[in-house]
């Protein structure tokens with residue numbers, strides 16, 4: 001596991017900013033625009049079994065963007081997206097949701113073969129996903145998460161968990177993550193702070209102090225060099241989503257020169 005972490009830390013060319021996943025937006029074509037900007041670009045989130053595909057359809061019907069990729073063509077599709085994302089000269093991570101690990105496994109094998117990281121979505125709060133016990137519910141139902149990770153663990157690819165803070169109390173979150181800690185290499189942490197327009201850095205500190213041997217990507221509301229530096233006190237990387245949509249990325253070039 002330490003080797004995998006070192007590989008990730010060494011391969012990122014000392015860049016410290018990650019492109020966070022945005023369903024319906026961050027495909028290969030989107031990622032490849034950002035040449036030499038990000039340490040990691042994240043594709044997805046993709047629905048990789050029939051149950052989550054159907055959930056995605058319902059989400060899209062009520063107006064949110066989704067990637068709805070025909071599951072019969074998913075493998076060719078994702079290989080192509082990863083290839084395009086690599087044109088950004090970053091590592092490539094793929095954010096995934098699935099209900100039936102047996103059904104999803106073949107697609108995970110293809111992702112593991114072509115991408116650098118598989119990122120399991122334990123973050124989504126859309127009710128069509130959470131009602132299946134998925135997304136952020138996976139932080140609560142650690143038995144289900146463990147079953148998933150046991151299977152993905154056999155693929156020999158670094159696994160990251162995309163999680164959201166303040167959905168369950170931090171001590172419970174740490175307790176649950178401890179159960180599965182042997183399976184994941186990194187945590188991609190949305191430092192969501194309910195009711196606040198800024199990140200919950202004190203909880204991020206608690207989490208990163210506990211998981212010192214894991215790669216930590218801090219996320220939420222980073223849109224300036226100052227905010228990125230502040231978050232980097234408690235993380236190996238910071239990630240950005242809405243700032244990219246809003247075109248607030250000029251600071252990243254400056255930021256990259258600092259490391």
Ligand SMILES: Cc1cc2nc3c(=O)[nH]c(=O)nc-3n(C[C@H](O)[C@H](O)[C@H](O)COP(=O)(O)O)c2cc1C
Nearest residue numbers: 020021022023044045123162190220221240241242
């Ligand atoms: C339009 C949109 C779609 C998103 N889709 C996903 C997703 O599919 N999977 C995921 O883990 N997070 C998703 N996120 C969450 C982002 O990755 C990120 O955690 C969140 O936006 C907070 O970061 P920010 O403040 O930099 O935007 C999405 C966010 C946005 C704005």
